[in-house]
Amino acid sequence: MNDFPSTRAPRVYVGRQPILDGAGALAAYELLFRDSPDNRARVHDDVQATAHVVARTVGEMGVSAVLGLHPGYVNMNRELIFDDIVHLMHPERFVLELLESIVFDDALFKRCAQLRREGFRFALDDVTRIDDTLLAALPSVDIVKVDLLAAERAELPELASIAKKHGKLLVAEKVETHEDFIEARDLGFDLFQGYFFARPQVLSARRASPARGTLLRLLAVLGAEPGLRELEAELKRNPDIVLQLMRLANSSAHARGRRVSSLRDAVAAAGTRQLMRWTQLLLYADGSGLPWRSDPLLQLVGARARFMELAAHALRPSDEAFSDAAFMAGVFSLVHVVLDMQPAQIVDKLHLAADIRSAILGGEGVLGALLGIAQAAERGDARAIDTCRLAEPALDALTPALLARLQVEAAAWFAGQPLD
Known part of the structure; x- marks a missing residue:
């Protein structure tokens, strides 16, 4: 039986752009209006666009699915500030962004003061x-967002200084290059947003973690289908990894009303299949102490x-091995970024199956096409999707509506939902 609903059902969409702190951890999202799986803004009415974003986030997709544990920045024009739609949003979960076109007067300042007393924060x-x-x-605001592309660079130091003297949180928008990031960080900006951070290559210089070699060995042990005693012995040699795996296990087990308190419990509760997945994902954690769900590359x-x-399951619902291979292809498609090696070196070192290897290195086969779709979806490139x-006839079932749904499900799974 097909687990997925009819693709004829109407779909809803919300865009989101990450906002990071100076350590590279995810701090928030800006929520953006989208009316199709094509990741482009077609906004004809600011009021209607924001109403759609709020309704879809709060009522249809769910705040936790869209935002995880992070706040969401939402564009607001003057009309919306005075509208009851504001009260659909929880003050602790949403930041109200005042659009640059807004008219500031005493009535607006009074309304902002009222909403700030209710707990809302405002970003200019x-x-x-x-x-x-x-x-x-x-x-009247708590946060100042500076457009680095449009601002005069010579005025940035004074602009940052004035905002800081007034006690405002500073966000650098449209950070396009590493130099932009360094300049803004040195001027005292607190948060950063822009295309620069959407490129995983930016994180390739992160400090190598000594645990990664251990993780690769653990993956080899897991791949050999070990017994519980052998697996426990391997894990006990690496207490740092055990600590992270316990946290991951509890993020799943807690949602089911129980608490994992021992290594044996964690292994038993998760099973080696999930343990393999978590270990693969931990390759991307940099050991800096960031909460694992706050690491943007992870x-x-x-x-x-x-x-x-999920896409593999939609294509072959009864083929668990195919779904596992798709998951692994997704994980290892970026592992060269953190291990600072060429992709070919990595896949050879990991002894990956031929279909996964060819998918990662050459985009070949069904797995390669799925990887291409995933990468294109991250860029919002409908044509590339x-x-x-079209490159693989077997992928006809992956309609734009279904792919959009799977993107939401994938984001929810990683944003804090149970790891089923």
């Missing part, structure tokens, strides 16, 4: 210079792998 969006509008608005690869697994689908 697309700031580019110091002017009377900025100075008048500063007392989030990217986890959502990619889950998306590919169609090209990958």
Whole structure:
């Protein structure tokens, strides 16, 4: 029986762009209006666009699925600030972004003060210079978002200084290059948003973790289908990994009303299949102490792998081995980033199956096409998605509507839902 609903059912979409802190951890999302799986904004009415974003996030997809544990920034124009739609959003989960086109006057400042007393935070969006509008608005907002592309670079130090003197959180928008990030960080910006962070290559310089060699050995042990005693012995040699695996196990077990308190419990509760998956994902954790779901690269690869697994299941519901291979292809498609080696070296070192190897290195076969779809979906490239689908006739069942649904499910799985 097909586990997926009819693709004729109407679909809803929400875009989201990560906002990171200076350590590279995910701090928030900006939520964006989308009306199709094609990741492009077609906004004809600001009020309607924000209403759709709020309704879909709160009522249809669910806040936890879209945001996980992080706050969401939502664009608000003047009309919406005075509308009851504000009260559909929980103040602790949403930041209200005042659009650059908004008219500031006493009525607006009074409304902002009222909503701030209720717990809401306001962000002033697309700031580019110091002017009377900025100075008048500063007392009514909590966050200042500076557009690095449009701002005069010579004015940035004074702009940052004024915002900081007023006690405001500073967000650098449209961070396009490593140099942009370094400059903004040195000027005291707190959070960062932009295309630079969407590229996993930016994280290739992260400090090598001594645990990664151990993780590779553990993967080899898991691949040999060990007994419980042998697996426990291997894990006990690596207490740091055990600690992380216990956290991962509890993130799943807690949702089922029980608590994993021992290594044996964790292995028994998860099974070697899930343990293998978690170990694969932990290759991307950098050992810096970041909560694992706050690491942007770990989030990217986890959502990619889950998306590919779900797509594989949709194609072959009874073929568990195919779903596992799709998950592994997604995971190891980015492992060269953290191990600072060429992809071919990595897949040879891991002794990956031929179909996974050819998918990662050459985009070949059904797995290669699935990987191409996953990568294109992350970029919002509808044309590339169609090209990958057409390359393999077996992928006809993966309609745009179904792929959009799987993206939401994959994001929810990694954003804090049980790891089923």
